[in-house]
Amino acid sequence: SRGLQDSLVLTGDLPLPFRARNVDKSIVLDIEYVHSPITRLDARIGYTDHDERSVLNADFDGLVADATVTWSPRENLFIKPSVSRSYATENGLYNNGIKVTRYGIEANGNIGPLWAWSGSVLREIRTFRYDLAAPDPESLARTDRLTRISLAVDYPILERLRLGLQYNYFARSSTRNNFNFD
DSSP, X not given: XXXXXXXXXXXXXXXXXXXXXXXXXXXXEXXXXXXXXXXXXXXXXXXXXXXXXXXXXXXXXXXXXXEEEEEEEETTEEEEEEEEEEEEOOTXXXXXXXXXXXXXXXXXXXETTTEEEEEEEEEEEEEESOOTTSSSGGGGOEEEEEEEEEEEEEEEEETTEEEEEEEEEEEEEESSGGGOBO
């Protein structure tokens, strides 16, 4: 991929033109395994080589994976633990190659014939190698830890209308204090 335009970044004391440019090579194995009528595994496991061709030259390579187990011990109960390791891009703010490790669990089901519920907890660790929004991109390298919690319940009022209540919590802690929030 190649960015649309150059911007100036400060590397050391020298401003240099920066344009996002990179070549990614990956090999991935997809796995779908149904162990029993109540248990299923969906996974992608592979290797990625990221060749950064900008002035920052921040190459990396490594394992990528995404796995989810779906377990349904009862007809109306689904539990899904998951884990993943990937590389992300946030165009405009950060360049390619944010290392992301994510793990969590989701569950949903019914309470009686009418009430439905769902819940999830997700933990994410994002390692930024640089931040293009900073005067010196490498000065804001950091690791953020994100926590997301969601709980919801809903009830049908009419045939095409449901009343729902949801609670969401989001927090981020960082190795740089000014990036923390909840």
